[in-house]
Amino acid sequence: MPTALTLNFAPLTLNAPDDKPLLWALREDANLIGTKFGCGIAACGACTVHVDGVAIRSCVTPLSAVAGKHVTTIEGISAKGPNAVQKAWIEHQVPQCGYCQSGFIMATTALLEKTPEPTDADVDAAITNLCRCGTYPAMRLAIKKAAQLKKAGG
Amino acid sequence: MRKFAKTKRAFLIGTGVVGGALVLGTVLAWRRVANAQNFKPPVKEGETVFNAWLKIMPDSTVVVQVPRQDMGQGIYTTLAMLVAEELDADWSKVRAEQSQINPVYGNIVALGDSAPPAMKSAMMAMARVIGLQLTGGSTSVRDGWEPMRTAAASARAMLLGAAAAKWRVPAGELAIEKSEVKHAASGKSAPFGEFAQAAAALAPPSSVTVKAQKDWKILGTSPARLDVIEKTLGKTQYGIDVRLEGMLYATVRHIPYVSGHLQEVRWKNGAPPKDVLHLARGDNWLAVVSTSYWSAKKALEEAELIGGGDTGTVISSEQLAAQYNEVLDGKDNGVMKPLRRTFGEHGNAEKAIVSATKTQRIDAAYSVPFQAHATMEPMNCTVQIKDGKVDVWVGNQAPTVVQWLAAGNVGVPSQNVTIHTPYLGGGFGRRVDLEVIRQALACAKLTGGKPVQLIWSREEDIAHDAYRPAISARMSAALDDKGGLSAWHHRMVGPSVGKSVFARMNPLAAGDFRPDVTNAEGAAHLPYALANFKCDHAQVDLPVPLGFWRSVGNSYNAFFVETFIDEIAFAVKKDPYLFRLELLKDQPRFAKVVDAAASAAQWSGALPKGWGRGIALAESFKSIVCQVVDVEVVGKDIKVRRVVSAVDCGTALHPENAKAQISGAAIYGITAALKSQITLKDGQVQQRNFDTFPLLSIAECPQFETVIINSGAPLGGIGEVGLPPIAPALGNAIFAATAKRLRSLPFVIA
Numbered sequence: 030m031p032t033a034l035t036l037n038f039a040p041l042t043l044n045a046p047d048d049k050p051l052l053w054a055l056r057e058d059a060n061l062i063g064t065k066f067g068c069g070i071a072a073c074g075a076c077t078v079h080v081d082g083v084a085i086r087s088c089v090t091p092l093s094a095v096a097g098k099h100v101t102t103i104e105g106i107s108a109k110g111p112n113a114v115q116k117a118w119i120e121h122q123v124p125q126c127g128y129c130q131s132g133f134i135m136a137t138t139a140l141l142e143k144t145p146e147p148t149d150a151d152v153d154a155a156i157t158n159l160c161r162c163g164t165y166p167a168m169r170l171a172i173k174k175a176a177q178l179k180k181a182g183g
Numbered sequence: 184m185r186k187f188a189k190t191k192r193a194f195l196i197g198t199g200v201v202g203g204a205l206v207l208g209t210v211l212a213w214r215r216v217a218n219a220q221n222f223k224p225p226v227k228e229g230e231t232v233f234n235a236w237l238k239i240m241p242d243s244t245v246v247v248q249v250p251r252q253d254m255g256q257g258i259y260t261t262l263a264m265l266v267a268e269e270l271d272a273d274w275s276k277v278r279a280e281q282s283q284i285n286p287v288y289g290n291i292v293a294l295g296d297s298a299p300p301a302m303k304s305a306m307m308a309m310a311r312v313i314g315l316q317l318t319g320g321s322t323s324v325r326d327g328w329e330p331m332r333t334a335a336a337s338a339r340a341m342l343l344g345a346a347a348a349k350w351r352v353p354a355g356e357l358a359i360e361k362s363e364v365k366h367a368a369s370g371k372s373a374p375f376g377e378f379a380q381a382a383a384a385l386a387p388p389s390s391v392t393v394k395a396q397k398d399w400k401i402l403g404t405s406p407a408r409l410d411v412i413e414k415t416l417g418k419t420q421y422g423i424d425v426r427l428e429g430m431l432y433a434t435v436r437h438i439p440y441v442s443g444h445l446q447e448v449r450w451k452n453g454a455p456p457k458d459v460l461h462l463a464r465g466d467n468w469l470a471v472v473s474t475s476y477w478s479a480k481k482a483l484e485e486a487e488l489i490g491g492g493d494t495g496t497v498i499s500s501e502q503l504a505a506q507y508n509e510v511l512d513g514k515d516n517g518v519m520k521p522l523r524r525t526f527g528e529h530g531n532a533e534k535a536i537v538s539a540t541k542t543q544r545i546d547a548a549y550s551v552p553f554q555a556h557a558t559m560e561p562m563n564c565t566v567q568i569k570d571g572k573v574d575v576w577v578g579n580q581a582p583t584v585v586q587w588l589a590a591g592n593v594g595v596p597s598q599n600v601t602i603h604t605p606y607l608g609g610g611f612g613r614r615v616d617l618e619v620i621r622q623a624l625a626c627a628k629l630t631g632g633k634p635v636q637l638i639w640s641r642e643e644d645i646a647h648d649a650y651r652p653a654i655s656a657r658m659s660a661a662l663d664d665k666g667g668l669s670a671w672h673h674r675m676v677g678p679s680v681g682k683s684v685f686a687r688m689n690p691l692a693a694g695d696f697r698p699d700v701t702n703a704e705g706a707a708h709l710p711y712a713l714a715n716f717k718c719d720h721a722q723v724d725l726p727v728p729l730g731f732w733r734s735v736g737n738s739y740n741a742f743f744v745e746t747f748i749d750e751i752a753f754a755v756k757k758d759p760y761l762f763r764l765e766l767l768k769d770q771p772r773f774a775k776v777v778d779a780a781a782s783a784a785q786w787s788g789a790l791p792k793g794w795g796r797g798i799a800l801a802e803s804f805k806s807i808v809c810q811v812v813d814v815e816v817v818g819k820d821i822k823v824r825r826v827v828s829a830v831d832c833g834t835a836l837h838p839e840n841a842k843a844q845i846s847g848a849a850i851y852g853i854t855a856a857l858k859s860q861i862t863l864k865d866g867q868v869q870q871r872n873f874d875t876f877p878l879l880s881i882a883e884c885p886q887f888e889t890v891i892i893n894s895g896a897p898l899g900g901i902g903e904v905g906l907p908p909i910a911p912a913l914g915n916a917i918f919a920a921t922a923k924r925l926r927s928l929p930f931v932i933a
Contacts, residue, residue: 046477053477057432062424063417065608066476067559068641072873075559103417111416118415122407122839125847126255127414128421128559128608153882159873161559161609162255163850165884167843 032092037061037105047093052076054092055102063103063131067159074158077132078102084139103131106138114138117175118168125162132158137172146176222287224248231379233341234387235287236334237266243362243376245272247279247331250288250316251323252580253410254558254610255847256902257840258323260408264836265327268401269335269393270342270375271359279409281604284586286314292326293317296804297681299700316583319615319731321804321900324836328898336391338382342375345382396834396895403893405839410606421608422578423563423638430565431460433626433637434479435470435619437647438490440866442726443467451485458482461629465622472626476638492866500653500862503725504550507655510676510721511548521676521721526703530715532661535670539661545754546659547747550927551739553861553868554651554732555876560608561644562616564623567634568593573600574634575623578607580614584688588617592624611851612731616649617688645876646868649687649730650861652678654739658747661715666755668766670715673706673743679722680736683729701731705740705803705907710773711748711766727863733851734903737803741907742914742928745799749915750924759915760786760798772831772894773800776807779829779890784811793817794824795920801907806832806899810849810908812885814916819932823853823885823913831892832899838891841901846887848905854879856910860929 033042036059045054050069055061055078064087067075071086078087079101080094106112111119114137124130133156140147140155147155152172160168222235230238230246238246247263259279267277282288291310297320298306339359346364347354350371358365365372396403413419438445445467455462459482461472469488473479510521536544565576566589573593579585582602590597607614623637639647654677661670679699699722700707707718732738752762760781767774777800790796793815800809813825828845835841859876862869870876910928918924923932 045475049475049477053475057475057477060426062420062426065421065559066423066561066638068873070641070872070874073559073878107416107418111412115415119407119411122411122843124255124408124411124414125257125843126253126559126607126609127410127419130414131417134415134417153880156881159559159878159880161557161611161851161878163847163879163884164843165850165879165881166846166887168881169884 032096034095034097035099037101037108043092045092048091051078051087051090051092051095051100055087061102061104065128065131067129067132072159073129073132074136075129075132077135077158079135079139082139082142084136103135106135112138113178114141114171114175116178117171120174121167121171123164123167123171125164129158129160133160133168137175141176141179145180147172222285224283231383233338233383234334235282235285236331237338239338239376239379241376241379242276243273243374244276244278245270247277248282249279250282251290251327252281252318252578252582252604252607252610252614254318254578254580254607254614256844257408257837258318259410260406260840261324261837262327262331263409264401264406265331266335268399269332270339271361271400273361274401274406276362277409284316284583284602286312288316289314289583290317290322290326293320293322296320296322297700299698314583316581318580318610319612321806321903325805325898325900332393333391336393337387340388340391341382341385342378344385345378346373346375349378349381402836403834403838405837408840419606421560422565422576422605423560423608423636425565425576425605425636427565427567427634430634430636431472431474431630432476432479433463433470433472433623433635434476434483435468435622435637435639435643436483436486436488437468437643438488440490440492441647441728441863441868443490443492443866445469445488445490447489449487449489451487456482456485461626463622463625463629465625468622470622470626470637472629472635480640498866499864500552503653503863504655507550507676510723511655511657511674519723521723523719523721524698525717525719526698526700527707527718528716530670532670532672532715532717535715536659536661536672539670543662544659545662545751546657547750547926548655548657549743549746550655551653551742552928553653553727553863554855554859555645555648555861555870556609556611556613556730556732557645557876557878558607558609558611558613561641562619562639563637564619565634565636566623566627567632568627569632571595571599574603575600575620576603576605577620577623578605578610578614579617579620580607580610580612584617585620588620589624592621593628611733612735613648615684615731641873642871645870645872648861649684649728651732651738652680652725652727652729656743658743660747660751662755668713668751671709671713671717673718674721675706675719675743676721676723677702678725678729680729680731684731687728701736703736703740705737705801706744709744710770710800710802711763712769733848734803734906737801737903737907738852738855741799741801741803742910745801745908745911746914746926749797749911749918753918763798763800772896773802773807775894776800776809776829776831776892779892780809780811780827783829783888783890784825784827786811791815793920795916795918797912797915797917797919799908799912799915803904803907804900805897806830806901806904808845808904808908810912812909812912812916814913814920816917816920816932821857821917821930821932823857823883825886825888826909827888827890828905829890829892830904831894831896832901832904833896834893834898835891835901841891842889844901845889845905848903849887849909850879850884852906852909853885853913855928856913857929
């Protein structure tokens with residue numbers, strides 16, 4: 030059954046099975062490959078996107094669950110160039126292999142919308158994605174920097 | 184396969200072949216730089232090619248050919264820096280792209296490192312002939328160091344020659360600054376791109392001198408990595424992101440056992456579901472081709488794979504541990520058939536230990552489990568076979584081998600096979616393996632010319648990796664009458680990773696890979712002053728696929744060695760840091776690293792109650808790393824609070840990336856020390872995904888501080904070297920906090 034949604038600020042109808050995870054609908058049907066497959070069980074967060082502004086794990090979210098909703102991916106937040114989180118990521122040279130980074134950036138972007146000045150404990154609670162290269166030290170600095178940039182209007 | 188077997192068997196190390204290659208290598212005296220001048224990579228519009236390593240655009244953009252794979256270690260950046268330095272290029276105008284496959288790009292250092300010392304030069308000679316493009320063993324910079332700088336210096340001389348001719352001034356009066364050719368006397372200045380075409384037409388200089396370190400402007404600094412912006416914007420295309428017209432998707436499932444054969448497939452409703460377009464079957468796997476990964480995966484869930492487990496010697500991890508103990512007891516139990524070798528010896532350690540009194544003798548037994556790589560990008564490969572040509576898109580650490588495999592597998596000449604190597608979503612040794620490529624080739628043969636992308640689920644990745652092997656060790660030491668350490672005997676048992684990897688590459692190479700120096704790396708030669716020393720290894724065969732796992736043998740040997748050193752320090756009532764220094768009194772380079780770590784960590788500084796501080800030192804891949812770990816233990820909960828590292832890799836060419844690699848490798852090692860392992864039960868891996876194979880999270884990540892020591896020693900590696908000391912430093916810290924000595928990984932406080 031076709032599913033109508035708003036994807037990266039534009040209306041779209043995807044012709045894919047209702048139970049197809051949003052991750053695969055994005056990657057295969059919408060051809061948006063910035064959202065990554067990591068585990069398929071919502072454990073790693075590589076597939077994190079925003080649904081109505083909330084960070085969710087698209088690998089376990091059926092397409093039918095986002096009917097009529099606003100879905101934003103890494104391509105959406107990057108459309109006008111890097112956002113505050115991405116600017117901080119570049120400044121701190123966070124990525125190594127880079128594969129998990131879209132998910133972390135989406136999770137951090139959502140965190141800063143809700144909690145503009147996150148404490149370390151806020152970061153620990155909200156950023157539960159997994160990175161195998163171990164970019165966490167640079168990432169923690171970048172999250173703090175992103176909060177500053179965002180506050181300053183970046 | 185036949186051609187592959189016949190012509191490329193040479194690189195599958197055997198003494199006779201190595202000897203032959205030595206002669207061949209000497210007679211031909213092939214020089215890489217000379218070859219590099221002759222091989223010209225293909226050009227895109229506007230590019231002027233100078234040699235195998237670089238092209239220059241009219242706008243002065245330098246396009247560096249990188250024959251190594253970037254799996255996060257930043258090698259595109261560091262190798263491009265070698266070229267940019269010699270050209271005095273403006274870093275903002277430097278790009279890197281994956282080179283073609285050609286023997287000129289072979290990794291000579293990696294093959295040299297893989298050979299025992301006596302065979303090293305022969306192996307390097309052979310490596311020049313084989314030209315294997317391989318990323319591993321932390322060798323990329325060491326290997327690229329001479330040819331890439333020389334190639335760039337050669338291009339620089341040609342650019343200056345062309346500018347001198349045009350301006351009618353002596354080339355010696357010209358300089359390059361940030362990609363601009365300058366003539367001070369006349370004030371003339373022009374971007375070097377303007378001279379590229381004329382320069383490339385000149386004969387390369389017969390010899391060039393590369394810059395002295397004091398003249399470096401780019402090396403030793405930390406310019407922006409070439410891949411960070413794209414990766415941050417989500418634009419980088421990994422293998423899994425390849426999208427081709429009409430592409431189909433496939434996924435695979437293996438029999439539940441780590442080894443054995445697929446005997447029968449039973450479908451839930453008696454037949455494959457309608458979404459199945461094609462079925463491909465291998466020795467121990469079944470793949471479904473469909474229009475979507477999701478539909479392929481759902482369809483495959485309806486299949487039951489009946490396969491015999493190869494019970495062989497491994498039924499469970501517990502049984503394996505018992506068998507290992509028998510081998511360490513000296514029994515050749517008929518199942519394991521250990522191949523016993525001594526990897527290092529001086530003095531007479533066994534005699535000293537046997538004759539030591541009870542109070543002069545220290546013994547300990549250690550073990551590590553199997554480990555999975557768990558790259559964040561699951562295994563995948565895209566193949567199109569059409570009109571006698573084969574295209575393979577895969578993130579693999581050895582594209583040359585992929586080309587041989589695809590050519591042999593499809594039955595076409597190598598020149599009809601194009602390997603496309605994107606950025607790798609993690610490697611750590613996992614992407615040396617070829618199985619996913621074989622499977623994708625099998626699928627692509629069924630699709631009538633349509634491309635097909637095969638993706639493994641995470642469950643297949645964890646349960647069917649090529650694992651870091653489980654190893655058991657027994658360590659014995661003897662003290663002399665003054666309480667000094669006089670003898671050291673390291674005995675261990677485990678399989679050869681090299682033998683398993685090469686046997687899977689080519690079954691004809693299933694003979695013994697001897698001796699596999701990676702078994703004993705980090706154990707065969709120690710920096711410590713030990714009058715009597717012996718390192719013994721009993722090599723056994725396991726029916727478990729094995730692979731190179733970040734830092735390979737060092738990943739377990741450093742744990743055995745550095746935990747044992749700590750145990751000895753405790754036994755002789757000495758501070759573990761000072762005890763190491765005593766043993767390093769003739770090794771100033773090592774002592775300096777230990778001092779730097781201890782000093783940065785304020786070794787003697789007070790810690791809160793329940794905390795402990797531990798230290799460990801390891802040399803791997805020609806670099807020396809010492810780590811000091813602060814840990815907090817609350818009940819059974821182990822919290823790593825701080826890791827201070829000191830590293831001497833000779834010269835850190837990109838210090839910030841070096842630090843990121845050190846902390847990244849340490850985090851990889853902390854996951855293995857605290858969180859995850861692979862265990863076998865009834866011939867099956869018990870872990871399936873990140874729920875049962877968890878990784879360290881940001882909340883659990885300690886603070887990092889890394890001190891870099893530029894000793895000027897020959898270059899060492901950086902991508903793996905932060906891993907070996909972390910487990911022992913952490914275990915030693917746990918001991919300091921709790922007085923509990925944990926001798927097996929992952930650490931569990933009983």
